[in-house]
Amino acid sequence: MAPRPTTLTELLESHDALLLDAYGVIVDGAGALPEAAPLFAELDRRGTPYAIVTNDASRSPETYVRRLAGMGLTVAAERIVTSGSLLPGYFRDKGLAGARTIVLGTEDSYRHVMAGGGEPSPLTPGVEIDAVAICDDAGTPFLDGIELALSAIVRAVDAGRRPALVLPNPDLVYPKGGGELGFTAGAMAMLIEAALARRFPGANLVFDRLGKPEPHLFFEGARRLGAKNPVMIGDQLETDVAGALAANIAVALYAGVSRWQPGGSITPTYLLDRLAL
Incomplete structure (x- = not known):
């Protein structure tokens, strides 16, 4: 079955929590991506449970908090689940x-x-x-x-x-x-x-x-949020999408490093072009 194009608003209406990849979704090597700060502000305003689930093994959650703060993003350490x-x-x-x-x-x-x-x-x-x-x-x-x-x-x-x-x-x-x-x-x-x-x-x-595409990070992220029906948003088929599917979690492929093609071995649940609400 082909993935369904969706919007962030639809995802929030259909799922009880968000799991977000870091690189390629909220940040890249140059800093925060444009939609990241408005996204976190709106999630906090709505009270939507969310966590960053990242293959980053170079930073502790506390170091990650400081790095994000330097980019103008405020995220609590308990919301950050790292492969490290x-x-x-x-x-x-x-x-x-x-x-x-x-x-x-x-x-x-x-x-x-x-x-x-x-x-x-x-x-x-x-x-x-x-x-x-x-x-x-x-x-x-x-x-x-x-x-x-x-x-x-x-x-x-x-x-x-x-x-x-x-x-x-x-x-x-x-x-x-x-x-x-x-x-x-x-x-x-x-x-x-x-x-x-x-x-x-x-x-x-x-x-x-240890990290994505293994399911451990997804299980931990959902556990911390108390989520029963979360959705993952990531930009890489081989790690974000494959790992979420292995954990039996719905996943939206965000336009970035990977592009889904019909006939491929990994098929996301959704396709997401923008993070704006």
Whole structure:
């Protein structure tokens, strides 16, 4: 069935809460998008429950609040659900307390790993590791970080160890602003996976993906809002739309990075051109 074109007004009439992607929906690399501030003001005026559900693993909710405030957007920390917040639970569940971990990302990315008991390792040639967490393209020179992580993983496997590989942010690209796109954590992981598949055929050395399109962030967002029939608004088919559908949540594809085409493998519930009410 083809997705139905809709408006934000219709979505609010049909659903009891909004789950919003961040990059490409309310912000891009250059700042807040034009419709974001009026949207939040109207949602607050109406008392509509909403949460930002983002694959961003580079910022804590508190850091995110400060960043949004700098763009003129006021959002409470409890409304922000980040993929980075899933890292502490991952490290605990995998028994990775004390694990020597390469972290590609920001200071907040390091804090997420340490909150789960991981011990960040220096990004230096020859480092020995037990885990790799790819959180963001920021914080480390892009190619240098990928090469150091790849080399450390290969050393570990050659020595008979299988390091834990975790990717809280599976996004491949993000909107930088002005019509430009940038590679982010998911693309970094794919490069490493391709190299590992060539070096160790059949070993299935792949990253555990925590954020969208896995359903965990959607479940947490709906739980915080007490929503029974929420709708997700996102701009990427492979993460926002696929993840919402996996969580059995209706989803509107917002005009942005992805374009829905008939015959594709992922079909959103709705198509949304504007966030204005």
